[in-house]
Amino acid sequence: MKHTSPSAALFPLRIGLGVILWITLLFSGELIAQSRPKPLRIQEQGSFLVGGTSRREPGSFDLANALKPQGQTFHGDHAYVFYQVPVKARNYPLVFLHGAAESKKTWETTPDGREGFQTLFLRRGFSVYLLDQPRRGEAGKSSVPITITPTADEQFWFTQFRIGNYPDYFEGSQFPRDSASLEQFFRQMTPNTGAFDATVVTKACAKVFDRIGEGILITHSQGGGPGWMTAIVSQKVKAVVAYEPFSGFVFPKGELPPPLASAGLFGELKGVEIPLADFKKLTQIPIIIYYGDNIAKQPTQVWNKDHWRVGLEMAKIFAATITKHGGNATVVHLPEKGIRGNTHFPFSDLNNVEIADELSAFFRQHQLDK
Numbered sequence: 001m002k003h004t005s006p007s008a009a010l011f012p013l014r015i016g017l018g019v020i021l022w023i024t025l026l027f028s029g030e031l032i033a034q035s036r037p038k039p040l041r042i043q044e045q046g047s048f049l050v051g052g053t054s055r056r057e058p059g060s061f062d063l064a065n066a067l068k069p070q071g072q073t074f075h076g077d078h079a080y081v082f083y084q085v086p087v088k089a090r091n092y093p094l095v096f097l098h099g100a101a102e103s104k105k106t107w108e109t110t111p112d113g114r115e116g117f118q119t120l121f122l123r124r125g126f127s128v129y130l131l132d133q134p135r136r137g138e139a140g141k142s143s144v145p146i147t148i149t150p151t152a153d154e155q156f157w158f159t160q161f162r163i164g165n166y167p168d169y170f171e172g173s174q175f176p177r178d179s180a181s182l183e184q185f186f187r188q189m190t191p192n193t194g195a196f197d198a199t200v201v202t203k204a205c206a207k208v209f210d211r212i213g214e215g216i217l218i219t220h221s222q223g224g225g226p227g228w229m230t231a232i233v234s235q236k237v238k239a240v241v242a243y244e245p246f247s248g249f250v251f252p253k254g255e256l257p258p259p260l261a262s263a264g265l266f267g268e269l270k271g272v273e274i275p276l277a278d279f280k281k282l283t284q285i286p287i288i289i290y291y292g293d294n295i296a297k298q299p300t301q302v303w304n305k306d307h308w309r310v311g312l313e314m315a316k317i318f319a320a321t322i323t324k325h326g327g328n329a330t331v332v333h334l335p336e337k338g339i340r341g342n343t344h345f346p347f348s349d350l351n352n353v354e355i356a357d358e359l360s361a362f363f364r365q366h367q368l369d370k
Contacts, residue, residue: 037115037123038123040086040119040122040123041086041087042084042085042086042087042122043085043086043087043089044083044084044085045082045083045084045085046082046083047080047081047082047083048080048081048083048211049078049079049080049081049139050078050079050081050204050207050208050211051077051078051079051134051203051204051205051206051207051208052075052076052077052078052079052134052204053075053076053077053143054073054074054075054076055073055074055143056071056072056073056074057069057070057071057072057073057074058070058071059071074143075141076134076141076142076143076194077134077135077141077142077143077194077200077204078134078139078141078204079131079132079133079134079139079201079204079205079207079208080104080131080132080137080138080139081129081130081131081132081208082104082129082130083127083128083129083130083212084118084122084127084128085127086122086123086125086126086127088125089125089126089127090125090126090127090369090370091214091370092126092214092215092216092238092239092368092369092370093126093127093128093129093212093215093216094121094126094127094128094129094215094216094218095129095131095205095208095209095212095215095216095217095218096117096118096128096129096130096131096218096219096220097131097133097201097205097217097218097219097220097223097226097227098131098132098133098136098220098221098223099219099220099221099222099223099224099244100196100221100222101157101189101190101191102136102188102189102190102220102221103132103136103137103138103188103190104130104131104132104137104138105137105188105190106188106220106345106347106348107128107130107347108130110176110348110349110352111175111176111181111182111184111185111188111348112176112178112180112181112184112350114352116347116348116352117218117347117348117352117356118130120352120353120356121356124356124360124369125369126369129208129212129215131204131205131208133201133204133205133223133226134194134197134200134201134204135192135193135194135195135196135197135200136190136192136193137190139204140193141193142192142193142194143194144194144195145194146192146193146194146195148191148192148193154186154189155167156265157186157189158182159303159304160265160304160307160344161343161344161345162292162293162294162295162304162305162308162343162344163175163343163344165302165304170293170294170341172293172340172341173294173341173343174293174341174342174343174346174349174350174351175343175345175349175350176350196222198225198226198229198248199229201223201226202226202229202230202233203233205217205226205227205230206230206233206234209230209234209236209237210234210236213236214236214237214238215236215237215238216237216238216239216240216241216363216368217230217231217237217239217240217241218240218241218242218243219240219241219242219243219245220242220243220244220345220347221243221244221245221246221344222246222247222248223242223245224242224244224245224246224247224248224249225245225247225248225249225250225272226248227240227242227245227248228240228248228249228250228282229248229250231281231282231285231287232250232274232278232279232281232282235281237285238285238368239285239286239287239288239366239368240282240285240286240287240288241287241288241289241290241359241362242287242288242289242290242315243289243290243345243346243347244290244291244292244308244311244344244346245289245311245315246269246307246308246311247269248272249271249272249314249315249317249318250271250272250273250274250278250279250282250318251271251272251273251274251279251318251321252273252274252275252276252279252280252321252325253273253274253275253276254276255321256271256272256273257271257314257317260310260313260314261299261310262299262306262307262309262310263299263300263301263302263303263306263307264303264304264306264307264308264310265303265307266307268310269310269311269314271314271317271318279321279322279325280325280327282322282327282329283322283325283326283327283328284327285327285328286328286329286362286366286368287319287322287327287328287329287330288329288330288331288332288362289315289318289319289329289330289331289332290332290334290346290355290358291308291311291312291315291331291332291333291334292334292335292341292342292343292344292346292349293334293335293340293341293342293343294343295308295309295311295312295333296308296309297309308344312331312333315331316331319331332358334346334355334358337358339351339354339355339358342355
């Protein structure tokens with residue numbers, strides 16, 4: 001009788017297992033490759049500083065006493081801009097202006113590591129220009145003094161930005177619930193290095209369009225007010241997109257609505273009166289305003305929900321006034337379209353691709369994506 005060694009008997013089994021392992025690795029490699037985003041083709045990228053002021057101290061510069069200010073210059077209150085231009089870019093670039101306590105990081109990678117609007121719209125063929133407004137982020141050289149005091153306030157911002165009522169997340173919130181993402185969100189916040197000045201921001205933002213030409217301005221929160229004013233100052237702004245603006249709503253002289261009372265921590269909301277001729281400039285371009293979820297429909301003592309209730313209400317009055325004067329302004333309350341759970345940062349929430357699709361539809365509707 002012929003005896004077969006155990007190793008010889010197991011040889012076919014080893015071959016079979018090897019084939020299975022090879023096939024498994026092949027398919028897993030393909031799945032990994034499929035899960036990776038496609039390469040981005042960038043024609044050009046860079047950064048520049050724009051706008052701002054300068055001054056010279058009286059006297060003469062003394063090389064031997066170079067630490068003395070006499071005769072020396074100071075430049076400040078400019079904006080910092082980082083830009084990327086894809087291959088075969090669409091006609092209108094997108095200019096992104098952040099809100100309070102934020103910087104251009106608002107539009108970059110999301111707190112949980114997904115692509116933000118910067119990259120999502122690069123992939124859709126738009127050039128993107130990300131601003132740090134004067135006296136914030138990489139544009140921190142302020143011409144006015146300020147004392148920056150480290151203040152523990154992150155739970156306030158969690159609540160103010162409608163992630164939830166700390167420590168609880170709102171049911172169905174589109175903000176990722178892992179601790180690492182929340183830490184990333186807290187760490188992306190940055191202070192003013194000088195008092196917020198809407199006029200200073202507007203001037204710098206208008207200078208961006210002077211440099212790059214016609215484009216679309218996309219604002220967030222506190223950036224809303226300077227956004228309207230930039231569109232008034234610069235005819236090169238071809239559309240304004242505003243995510244959850246709160247302050248700075250402008251109205252023609254004689255048409256200012258009464259203040260809206262609120263239980264929010266910043267009190268009532270007032271509009272800003274401007275000349276009719278300036279206001280009418282906003283009727284020449286399409287404007288769209290987006291608000292997310294967990295905003296009160298009626299007055300409430302839940303202060304964060306009530307704060308944004310009056311913001312949404314004032315936005316509707318603002319849009320109606322533009323329409324009355326022959327313009328095209330729309331307020332989109334996302335839950336009314338069945339898009340639920342969005343925070344104050346819909347462009348970085350878990351459903352930000354869906355939010356980007358909504359914006360792309362607006363671009364198509366107004367032929368802004370050529």
